[in-house]
Amino acid sequence: MPKRVILVYTAGMRASDTAYTALQEDILEGRLAPGTVLGEVGQSERLGVSRTPIREAFSRLIAAGLAVQHPGRGTVVSDISLEDVDRLFEVRIPLETQAAGLAAQRGTPEVFTALAEEFRQAKLAPEAESHYKLAARMDEAIDTSVGNPYLSTMLANLRVHLIRVRRLAKDQPERLAESAAEHRDICLGIASGDSQMAEAATSLHLRRSLAYISELRQAEPVPSP
Amino acid sequence: MPKRVILVYTAGMRASDTAYTALQEDILEGRLAPGTVLGEVGQSERLGVSRTPIREAFSRLIAAGLAVQHPGRGTVVSDISLEDVDRLFEVRIPLETQAAGLAAQRGTPEVFTALAEEFRQAKLAPEAESHYKLAARMDEAIDTSVGNPYLSTMLANLRVHLIRVRRLAKDQPERLAESAAEHRDICLGIASGDSQMAEAATSLHLRRSLAYISELRQAEPVPSP
DNA sequence: ACATCTAGTCTTGTATACACAGACTGCACG
DNA sequence: CGTGCAGTCTGTGTATACAAGACTAGATGT
Incomplete structure (x- = not known):
């Protein structure tokens, strides 16, 4: 039955x-x-x-x-903690930097100028949910611009773990505003077709994100399970 | 049947x-x-x-x-062809460069000086099978030296596809000898603890490999399925 | 008291039966 | 001769039954 x-x-x-x-x-x-x-x-x-x-x-x-x-x-x-953030960024930085550089070479500038404008507005009213939505749309735009399934797959795998660590490190409004500004710089770099500028902006953004999380981790030691 | x-x-x-x-x-x-x-x-x-x-x-x-x-x-x-080589290397170059750089910072030099010596000997008598075995051992040494599971996983996924394209582009002895020399340079860079040297040697090696395959592809157009 | 063996009970691994969905084929009809 | 339709049929999706391995706990012997 x-x-x-x-x-x-x-x-x-x-x-x-x-x-x-x-x-x-x-x-x-x-x-x-x-x-x-x-x-x-x-x-x-x-x-x-x-x-x-x-x-x-x-x-x-x-x-x-x-x-x-x-x-x-x-x-x-599987276990994950803020300790993993360093290892994740050791992969994330080179991959996303590469992706941004390739997007600058291959993407259509208008898409990214539009995204840059959205980030400019988002910077004025930082809100976590919409910020991540917008960032995800930028990632998607980069993915499609690059047109490399291997790269896209790797980044997708990586983002799953990044979502997990994001939960551990709650972003604060001022960091969100900074992040929006840095995202805008990435979009402008890609839109300009200058791959080195796009790479530099991406590298800067990710290293600042990592630094932010790192000092957060120092300030607030791990709650023992 | x-x-x-x-x-x-x-x-x-x-x-x-x-x-x-x-x-x-x-x-x-x-x-x-x-x-x-x-x-x-x-x-x-x-x-x-x-x-x-x-x-x-x-x-x-x-x-x-x-x-x-x-x-x-x-x-x-899944289909694969020499066309995929470009897309694969767009991921491979930044990842392996990063891995080599980190290995230079974290690895034990003796391991890589020993590997360098093996590559020096392999250069004298190029043979595909043993060459790839040795290269695989170097990759493994780099993986363990870096100690980053995320990076190791990504590289492992990548290598599966690289094996497939390797079958399409048969290496010739002179390229194997060159490759051995380049691998040796990578090992020496890592052993010296100079991450920038290791990264440069890796980047050089991969770009030369890609160039070799690319001109091979031009010379011998794709057999239509 | 401690170690070890063993029975029991979970757990996963494998095989197979059944259901459903899509594709091919044959025929009828325009 | 092309097109549409129905029947069949293969092939996947799911459920369940069966088997085997592993941890646990208890008893027993030293």
Whole structure:
């Protein structure tokens, strides 16, 4: 007897996709804290699907680095802390710098002048949610301008982890305003077609972001688990 | 009628792992050409395991970029050509340059002086197989020296694709000797602890490799599929 | 008291059965 | 001869049953 048919099959949406999306959100939003053990049966009951799609979702989580597989203890949500920020930026800085430089060579300037204008306005009224939305749109514009799937994939993988550390380091309004100004500089550099300017602006922005987080970390030592 | 390959179940080796390894090798070695459709049932029969591990293997292939999922036609081996080399190097150059620079700061010099000596000897008798083995050992040494899992993961993903393009561009002995010399320079730069020297040597090596492949591509136009 | 062996109970790994969706084929009709 | 449609059919998505491995806890022997 079918015990429960919670999910009517949404059009074109596989159960494994919905499970992965739900799990990823739960991890990124912190509802599933690092160290949480994810049992296949437990999650299958929680999400109302069978173990098979859950397994698929777990595989993708592990591939994305959001979970790790423990030998006999199941898969657990991967740990992350402000310590990881240094290692993440060691990858992020060269990749995004490269992306900005290539976007300057290949992008259509109008797109980025428009984005620069948006950042100018955003600087006046800093607000975290809209700021990150706008930054994401800039990243997307850079991605499409560069037109390199390998680079885009790497950056996408990276951004997942950056979202997690962002939760740990709450931005303050003045930093958001600074960040908006730096984003504007990047857009202007790309729009001008000067790849070196775009690279410099990107490098500057990321190093300032890193410095901000670093001093935040020094000021507020890690809360012991 | 396709041959049925009996997989040897190594101790502690899951069937999904062996299936993935077999499929990856088949793709990397060219036995499964780009465009080949991979049916779950077909591969499960060929490899002698059930569909479930095959599905898992397919997921990992797709995540690695070795296969893509077509809407109604199943999953097919992803296409790759010498055209991809430019896009790959747009990611590879900044990442490996960064890695070399960090290795110079953090690695133990003795490891890399030893590797440099090996490259010096390899330069005298260029041979593709041993050259790539040695280069792989250098990459591994850099990875461990840097100690950045995010960077290591990205480079590992990248190298899978580089193996595929390497098959398309057959190296010639003189290029191997050059390459060995350039690898030696990288090792010496890292061993000296001079990150800028290591970065410069890496950048030079990769740009020369790219130039070599590019002129190879011009000389020998793509065979139309 | 401590170590070790063993039974039990989780957990994951694998196989298979069933359901559904898309694509191909054959035929009829314009 | 082309086009549309229906039937079939293959192939994936999902569920579940079965098997095997691993940690745990308890008992037992030293």
